[in-house]
Amino acid sequence: MIQYDKERFIRHLQAMVQIPTVSSADPEQTRTAEFEKLHQCLEECYPLVHRTLKKEIIGKCALLYTWKGSGKSSQLPLLMTAHQDVVPEGDHAMWKYPPFSAHVDEEGIMYGRGTTDSKCNIQAYLDAIELLIEDGFTPEYDLYLAFGYNEEIMGGPGAAGAILHDELQKRGIQLGMAIDECGGISVRNGRHVAEIFVSEKGYADHEIYINAKGGHSAYPPLHNALGKLGKAVYDLEEHRMAPKLCPPVIQQMKADAPFRKDEAVRQLFSDPEGNEEVLKELAEESALINQMLRTTTTPTMAKGSDQANILPEHASVITNSRILPGETLEDLEAHFRSVLPEEAEFRLIKGHNPPPVSSTESYGYRLLQKIMNEKYPGISFIPSMMAGGTDSRYYSDLSPSRSVYRFTGIFYDGKSGGAHSVNEHIDTNVLCDNVEFYVNLFSRYGEEL
Ligand SMILES: [Zn+2]
Numbered sequence: 001m002i003q004y005d006k007e008r009f010i011r012h013l014q015a016m017v018q019i020p021t022v023s024s025a026d027p028e029q030t031r032t033a034e035f036e037k038l039h040q041c042l043e044e045c046y047p048l049v050h051r052t053l054k055k056e057i058i059g060k061c062a063l064l065y066t067w068k069g070s071g072k073s074s075q076l077p078l079l080m081t082a083h084q085d086v087v088p089e090g091d092h093a094m095w096k097y098p099p100f101s102a103h104v105d106e107e108g109i110m111y112g113r114g115t116t117d118s119k120c121n122i123q124a125y126l127d128a129i130e131l132l133i134e135d136g137f138t139p140e141y142d143l144y145l146a147f148g149y150n151e152e153i154m155g156g157p158g159a160a161g162a163i164l165h166d167e168l169q170k171r172g173i174q175l176g177m178a179i180d181e182c183g184g185i186s187v188r189n190g191r192h193v194a195e196i197f198v199s200e201k202g203y204a205d206h207e208i209y210i211n212a213k214g215g216h217s218a219y220p221p222l223h224n225a226l227g228k229l230g231k232a233v234y235d236l237e238e239h240r241m242a243p244k245l246c247p248p249v250i251q252q253m254k255a256d257a258p259f260r261k262d263e264a265v266r267q268l269f270s271d272p273e274g275n276e277e278v279l280k281e282l283a284e285e286s287a288l289i290n291q292m293l294r295t296t297t298t299p300t301m302a303k304g305s306d307q308a309n310i311l312p313e314h315a316s317v318i319t320n321s322r323i324l325p326g327e328t329l330e331d332l333e334a335h336f337r338s339v340l341p342e343e344a345e346f347r348l349i350k351g352h353n354p355p356p357v358s359s360t361e362s363y364g365y366r367l368l369q370k371i372m373n374e375k376y377p378g379i380s381f382i383p384s385m386m387a388g389g390t391d392s393r394y395y396s397d398l399s400p401s402r403s404v405y406r407f408t409g410i411f412y413d414g415k416s417g418g419a420h421s422v423n424e425h426i427d428t429n430v431l432c433d434n435v436e437f438y439v440n441l442f443s444r445y446g447e448e449l
Pocket residue numbers: 083117118151181
């Protein structure tokens with residue numbers, strides 16, 4: 001019988017959060033020493049894992065663990081992913097407790113950068129395996145753990161997700177299922193609901209710019225490069241891409257409808273196709289509906305000249321776009337061309353198309369449903385689209401059954417949150433359930449359904 005010791009899980013998560021593995025946009029700037037400290041910390045926290053599984057460092061500091069199975073299972077391997085890196089901690093003065101203190105308050109809430117995103121996943125996977133080894137368990141299938149180190153910068157050159165993917169591909173490894181961070185369990189309208197992300201949007205950063213003759217700002221033209229660019233960006237905001245209902249969003253709305261408190265929203269979501277026109281109108285007002293129906297683009301950074309009295313020779317803005325499943329980078333750029341004035345130019349800084357939408361009928365999906373239903377009888381699943389992105393997208397082409405899911409065993413009661421903002425925190429009372437979920441998954445993956 002496996003014992004779940006909350007204090008032990010808290011100690012492990014604290015040790016990880018106390019190492020500031022902040023990711024760097026420039027691969028040359030990777031804080032290798034911090035990641036090495038984290039690797040050392042994992043060795044100390046999980047001696048059995050490190051004695052039993054094969055550990056490899058891939059690229060600069062990605063971790064790949066292999067738990068070789070007995071080979072009795074006919075299921076393809078299971079891959080668990082998470083990222084070691086965290087986003088910068090932001091303004092220290094705005095944190096209740098120092099961002100890398102991993103302080104646990106009287107209510108059992110642990111504060112710190114990376115507590116929810118996503119060191120709690122690494123902790124839960126490894127604690128589950130450590131407990132299973134202690135219990136004498138060996139899998140009948142091969143289990144891989146892949147932890148990147150620059151997930152938070154959304155890919156680009158040197159993306160650890162791509163490096164790990166290429167390594168698995170080179171070895172001819174195909175996956176029965178891949179599971180990444182995000183998703184979890186909550187209670188809505190008095191019923192248990194599991195949100196599982198079966199799709200995510202694509203991503204693109206562009207530089208949009210106008211070049212012009214510079215000069216002294218005391219002799220300005222009517223519109224200089226920055227002024228013209230301002231208008232171009234405003235036009236881009238005014239003329240967004242056309243809204244559309246894509247299949248994963250239709251699926252999500254239908255599954256989500258019964259749990260909506262608002263009667264009007266419940267009606268709309270229960271028949272999205274029938275209410276398509278109303279939803280499109282709503283997208284004009286609601287940022288939430290808008291991101292479900294549209295490939296979005298928004299300007300986030302801007303630059304003119306280097307000094308107040310110099311006319312800009314190169315005025316530029318960076319835009320960030322999130323691409324709806326079914327649309328592509330090419331569609332987005334064609335839209336830019338149709339909306340922007342001729343003198344505005346653009347270049348892609350980095351980006352990728354949305355990964356394929358995962359199946360809701362696969363063996364893996366049904367196993368997740370079964371495991372969850374045993375713990376929370378009658379639980380409903382909401383297969384959802386994620387507006388953000390995860391490293392799991394890299395593994396889609398290794399999963400012939402389209403079984404890439406973003407899902408955890410974390411119960412969200414409103415007491416955990418703050419990913420990417422100050423005061424990121426996790427309710428330590430959820431740690432046992434999360435570890436238990438992975439113990440179930442790892443020990444039962446491969447069983448007949
Ligand atoms: Zn994350």
